[in-house]
Structures are given as C-alpha cells and as structure tokens.
Amino acid sequence: MADVRTKALSYLRDEKVRILGANWSKPDLRPYRVSALVKGFHGLYWVRLNADGWLCSCGTRDCAHLAAVQMVTGYPSQASKPTPEMAVSA
Template identity: 65%
Template sequence: MPDVRSKALGYLRDGRVTLLTVNTAKHSLRPYAVGAMVQGFQGRYWVRLNAQGWLCSCALAECAHAAAVQLVTGWPSAASKDAKAAEVMA
C-alpha cells in the first residue's frame, strides 16, 4: 500500500486536486482558509482549512487528500519532503 506522500503526489500528478476557494491575508505566504476537492481512488473528498484546522471528508488521521492540498497551498504536511526525511532518520 502506498504511503501518504506517494498517494498525495499521485493526486497532484494526475490532476485530481481542484482548489475551489483560497483566502490569503495580504503579505502572507499561506492561506488562512481553503476549500478543495480531491478525486480519490474510492470517491470524491472535500478538504478544507478553517479556524479549526485541516479537515477532510474521509476522516482518516493520515490523509493523503489533505496532504495533497497542503502541498499545493504551501502548508507543511505528511507528504512534505522534510516530513518524509524525518521519518527515515527516526
């Protein structure tokens, strides 16, 4: 079974991530609110970032859908290269 990084990168490579809304404060590198749709292998998943944090309709703790959207929007994620390197080093 592929890891979170491989799945997230696959969603991006295959054009399965659609950003619907992205709200960014002036001079900020990362948005404070995001609404996205990810066409997964088992269905369509809704990912959002709001004041409570990142949420995905799949409700998995290790979510590749949210990780893909986080990569696109500049947020650290389980799919970030640094996170993967830290796993290998541990």
C-alpha cells in the same frame, strides 16, 4: 498500500486536486481558509482549512487528500519531502 507521500503526489500528478477557493491576507504566503476537492481512489473528498484547522471528509488520520492540498497551498504536510534537519533529529 502506498504511503501518504506517494498517494498525495499521485493525486497532484494526475490532476485530481481542485482548489475551489482560498483566502489570505497580505503579506502571508499561505491562505488562512481553503476549500478543495480531491478525486481519490474511492470517491470525491472535500478538504477544508478554517479557523478550526484542516479537515477531510474521508475521516482518516493519515490522509493523502489533505496532504496533497496542503502541499499545493504551501503548508507542511505528511507528504512533505524530508529535510536534512528532519533526518538528523530522527
């Protein structure tokens, strides 16, 4: 089974991520509310960001659907490329 980063990048590369709506306030670079659909390997999944945080309808903890949407919207995710600082602290 592929890791979260590989799967998330695959969803993005294959154009399987659709952002349905996003709300933000100036001068923030990231939205505070997101609604998206991701066509996964086993179905269609809703991904949302609201006041309670991120949620994916697949219900898994290590979620590539969520990671793909986070990457598109500028949030750090499990699929984010490791930085040199992350390597030093590990």
